[in-house]
Amino acid sequence: MDLKERIENGQATVGVLGLGYVGLPLAAAFLSKGVPVIGLDTDSAKVDCLLRGKTYIKHIPDETIALCLSEGFQPTTDFARASECDAILICVPTPLTINREPDMTYVVLSCESLVPYLRRGQMIILESTTYPGTTDEVMRPILERSGLKADVDFWLAYSPEREDPNNPDFETVTIPKVVGADHPEALAAAVALYARVIRRVVPVSSTRVAEAAKILENTFRAVNIALVNELKVVFTRMGIDVWEVIDAAATKPFGFMRFTPGPGLGGHCIPIDPFYLTWKAREYDVASRFIETAGEVNTSMPHWVVMQAMEAFSRRGRGLAGARFLMVGLAYKKNVDDARESPSYKLWELLEREGVEVSYHDPFIPVVPPSREHGRYAGRPSVSLDRAGEFDAVLIATDHDGIDWPGLLDSAKLVIDTRGVYRKPNPKVIKA
Numbered sequence: 001m002d003l004k005e006r007i008e009n010g011q012a013t014v015g016v017l018g019l020g021y022v023g024l025p026l027a028a029a030f031l032s033k034g035v036p037v038i039g040l041d042t043d044s045a046k047v048d049c050l051l052r053g054k055t056y057i058k059h060i061p062d063e064t065i066a067l068c069l070s071e072g073f074q075p076t077t078d079f080a081r082a083s084e085c086d087a088i089l090i091c092v093p094t095p096l097t098i099n100r101e102p103d104m105t106y107v108v109l110s111c112e113s114l115v116p117y118l119r120r121g122q123m124i125i126l127e128s129t130t131y132p133g134t135t136d137e138v139m140r141p142i143l144e145r146s147g148l149k150a151d152v153d154f155w156l157a158y159s160p161e162r163e164d165p166n167n168p169d170f171e172t173v174t175i176p177k178v179v180g181a182d183h184p185e186a187l188a189a190a191v192a193l194y195a196r197v198i199r200r201v202v203p204v205s206s207t208r209v210a211e212a213a214k215i216l217e218n219t220f221r222a223v224n225i226a227l228v229n230e231l232k233v234v235f236t237r238m239g240i241d242v243w244e245v246i247d248a249a250a251t252k253p254f255g256f257m258r259f260t261p262g263p264g265l266g267g268h269c270i271p272i273d274p275f276y277l278t279w280k281a282r283e284y285d286v287a288s289r290f291i292e293t294a295g296e297v298n299t300s301m302p303h304w305v306v307m308q309a310m311e312a313f314s315r316r317g318r319g320l321a322g323a324r325f326l327m328v329g330l331a332y333k334k335n336v337d338d339a340r341e342s343p344s345y346k347l348w349e350l351l352e353r354e355g356v357e358v359s360y361h362d363p364f365i366p367v368v369p370p371s372r373e374h375g376r377y378a379g380r381p382s383v384s385l386d387r388a389g390e391f392d393a394v395l396i397a398t399d400h401d402g403i404d405w406p407g408l409l410d411s412a413k414l415v416i417d418t419r420g421v422y423r424k425p426n427p428k429v430i431k432a
């Protein structure tokens with residue numbers, strides 16, 4: 001029986017390689033439809049945690065993990081179990097190197113770990129965000145070291161993940177899924193697989209088209225965020241409130257999409273993914289100018305915010321040196337516990353460079369997590385907002401729900417608001 005038939009008859013076992021923000025919800029989605037899932041991860045602490053029915057992702061509760069286990073979820077670090085899977089979905093990180101080039105280490109290592117266990121009739125699908133050509137140029141040659149040939153002995157496909165953690169309006173099942181493969185049978189099998197769990201599967205003609213579609217989506221966001229950030233700087237200089245402008249423009253029922261400015265760009269997708277394309281485009285002697293410009297604008301935003309704070313202090317007859325700031329929000333966006341690539345870290349560094357003593361408050365991040373880039377802040381605790389009045393200024397970096405914003409305004413001496421929390425003019429509020 002071929003793979004597509006096995007999938008359609010409910011006989012296929014799915015392997016999810018990389019049980020993080022993307023892999024875990026994907027595994028849960030397949031399990032909820034009765035598809036057995038073997039979860040492969042190199043991190044034994046995560047696997048142990050899952051086996052105990054415990055979560056390590058804030059918006060995925062323990063009950064979901066317990067339910068997954070009862071539905072046949074088998075998390076393991078034993079990659080030999082890959083041979084039991086009919087389809088393996090790779091959901092590993094794709095960060096940038098220190099030189100801001102694509103870091104393919106995790107994709108390469110995960111393919112290498114599959115080579116000894118690859119067997120005829122299997123399907124390998126990459127879900128990680130990456131530049132066009134990765135599945136064909138990076139994965140294919142590694143997997144073919146097994147002696148098997150892609151799109152002859154095993155199928156290869158690419159299907160980008162569109163997970164939006166903690167978005168109450170969408171979940172894995174309701175987000176349409178683009179799938180691309182370089183062989184019609186591979187595409188048919190991949191579409192059949194995702195159709196078991198996802199309401200709308202969107203087939204495209206190649207892995208490259210699917211890879212490029214994901215990069216387009218994230219570049220679209222990065223460029224539009226840069227645009228409103230740039231307009232914030234322009235309008236502020238003109239004495240025009242950018243938030244009021246955006247609210248007015250957003251009443252246009254067609255041809256406009258609302259994006260909002262902020263202190264920079266964060267998360268581990270939007271600031272990173274477009275540069276995967278920039279890097280690949282160089283190979284073809286073409287420049288991706290919008291991406292570069294958007295990157296420059298977004299990177300400059302924390303500097304601009306600090307400059308606004310500096311000017312506000314100087315108007316009050318003092319400098320920033322020696323001031324005490326309470327930064328509200330470490331997460332890169334509201335209502336998540338994820339501080340990866342958060343502009344808050346940049347604000348923290350820049351303020352410290354000006355001699356400011358910075359504390360932070362984030363209801364979702366009680367302690368600064370360890371990280372490669374910002375290790376020196378690790379372990380610092382979130383400070384209660386009850387103490388806001390003790391600080392010379394409150395800097396709003398993330399507009400989490402559930403914060404008593406009017407109360408904060410009452411108790412703060414000065415507020416630097418990068419998120420448009422306070423709309424009415426107030427001498428205490430500096431919109432930045």
Ligand SMILES: NC(=O)c1ccc[n+]([C@@H]2O[C@H](COP(=O)([O-])OP(=O)(O)OC[C@H]3O[C@@H](n4cnc5c(N)ncnc54)[C@H](O)[C@@H]3O)[C@@H](O)[C@H]2O)c1
Nearest residue numbers: 018019020021022041042043091092094109110128129161
């Ligand atoms: N998080 C999101 O919201 C989101 C949304 C869309 C796309 N993506 C993309 O999805 C991919 C995965 O992102 P994530 O947020 O789930 O990452 P993550 O860091 O949360 O999870 C990755 C997992 O892979 C595991 N891993 C690393 N190397 C491995 C290996 N060689 N073998 C097996 N497991 C390995 C890690 O231990 C970790 O559990 C990235 O390309 C990301 O850009 C993420």
